[in-house]
Amino acid sequence: MVSTDDADPREELAALVGSLRRTVAWHARAGAYGARAAVEVEVEAPRAPSEAPPAPGGRLSLAQIREELGDCQRCKLASTRNKIVFGNGSETAPLMFVGEAPGADEDRIGDPFVGRAGELLDKMIEAMGWTRQTVYVANTLKCRPPGNRNPEADETAACQPFLFRQIETIAPRVIVTLGRPAANLLLGNNAPISALRGQFHQFRGIRLMPTFHPAYLLRDPSKKREAWSDLKLVIAELERLGVQPPNPPRG
Numbered sequence: 742m743v744s745t746d747d748a749d750p751r752e753e754l755a756a757l758v759g760s761l762r763r764t765v766a767w768h769a770r771a772g773a774y775g776a777r778a779a780v781e782v783e784v785e786a787p788r789a790p791s792e793a794p795p796a797p798g799g800r801l802s803l804a805q806i807r808e809e810l811g812d813c814q815r816c817k818l819a820s821t822r823n824k825i826v827f828g829n830g831s832e833t834a835p836l837m838f839v840g841e842a843p844g845a846d847e848d849r850i851g852d853p854f855v856g857r858a859g860e861l862l863d864k865m866i867e868a869m870g871w872t873r874q875t876v877y878v879a880n881t882l883k884c885r886p887p888g889n890r891n892p893e894a895d896e897t898a899a900c901q902p903f904l905f906r907q908i909e910t911i912a913p914r915v916i917v918t919l920g921r922p923a924a925n926l927l928l929g930n931n932a933p934i935s936a937l938r939g940q941f942h943q944f945r946g947i948r949l950m951p952t953f954h955p956a957y958l959l960r961d962p963s964k965k966r967e968a969w970s971d972l973k974l975v976i977a978e979l980e981r982l983g984v985q986p987p988n989p990p991r992g
């Protein structure tokens with residue numbers, strides 16, 4: 742942290758305590774019970790005059806993360822986007838889907854997964870017994886790359902912290918990544934989707950299942966069988982974790 746002589750020490754201390762709380766809360770939710778005990782012994786730190794009240798558990802709320810994102814100009818996609826596509830769904834969703842980047846429809850409307858790929862994702866979610874309102878859907882990038890070109894490394898690096906904060910806040914029990922780029926980003930590797938799908942991985946202690954992107958399934962419907970087999974593993978894993986979907990999943 743950069744410190745200057747004229748910085749307000751209360752702001753610095755509040756920022757440090759806020760960061761520590763979020764880190765400890767994260768480890769507590771990930772199963773570090775010593776950390777959970779630390780969270781329960783709350784220490785009241787002085788709050789900087791400009792700081793919004795924290796959400797329960799000391800983490801940022803989705804609204805706070807969206808506020809921090811603001812009219813983001815952190816990468817060059819800001820100059821070509823129409824709307825920031827932050828993500829939508831339940832802040833407490835046990836199941837989260839992460840795609841790559843907004844397309845033309847999403848850029849126009851401001852919501853993730855609309856259009857034909859979005860309709861297919863809806864069907865996949867409903868077949869699992871869930872709804873768009875009870876899961877959370879986001880992308881690795883919040884602005885559309887022009888012409889749907891592949892995101893560049895600096896763009897992904899600039900946007901990634903916001904997705905990671907969303908995941909920390911939602912704390913889903915299972916994440917499903919859609920397509921290779923989302924899986925590669927969260928798993929920190931460069932493996933093809935064919936080598937990743939069909940088995941669980943971990944992202945910061947959260948079970949993660951990579952599967953095909955709905956847009957790819959529209960181009961190659963023969964892959965739907967494999968995608969459904971991935972989603973059936975997710976259904977079984979949620980059941981094992983004691984998480985019941987709002988509706989019965991399809992066989």
Ligand code: SF4
Nearest residue numbers: 813816883884899900
């Ligand atoms: S892609 Fe992400 S980092 Fe880049 S301008 Fe959009 S919101 Fe900001």
